[in-house]
Amino acid sequence: MSTMPAYYTEQLNWVANKALDFSSTPDREQWHVLIFSHVSLVLDDVYGSDIGITNGEVMWDLIRAFRDGVPYTSASTSGNEDSAYDIAADFTEQGPMKEIASMFGHVHYDQSIERDGMNMISTNNAYTHKEFEISPERIEGTASETVFDIITVDLASSEMVLVRVGAGEDRIIHF
Secondary structure (H helix, E strand, O other), rough: OOOOOEOOOOHHHHHHHHHHOOOOOOHHHHEEEEEEEOOOOOOOOOOOOOOEEEHHHHHHHHHHHHHHHHEEEEEEEOHHHHOOEEEEOOOOOOOOEEEEEEEEEOOOOOEEEOOOOEEEOOOOOOOOOOOOOOOOOOOOOOOHEEEEEEEEOOOOOOEEEEEEEEEEOOOEEEE
């Protein structure tokens, strides 16, 4: 196995055919999905990124197919056993679904990026350390010492509100 983080066949198919399978959920149009990962699924425009996930683009495309309610199939052609995958999913029966955002950490920076009509959101680090020059000032022993967000989701207005505790600003994300 590779030492790089990766999504493999078993994980991709579990996400597709278990975690994102709402086909037998009677009120599925009321459900919305938030995705959490340590590192961003993809690196496009992610400030501070230093490591990607092998097959992250495959996971991203799978989630996009889930959102759009369409079939998705893909298999590796690289011949690299460490990153081999083979996935098949069909979201046609359940139809389009709501994906609110992909939330991630690792980069220790507040950002909200939209890619393919889906949100990618990260939050500053929780300890007293100013990771980047453009990050908010952190002073030990004050309210700025820590950082975390309290998240509320208003499905009626398609709005996610991140209320900041500590250094930084509140954020409103539309989905």
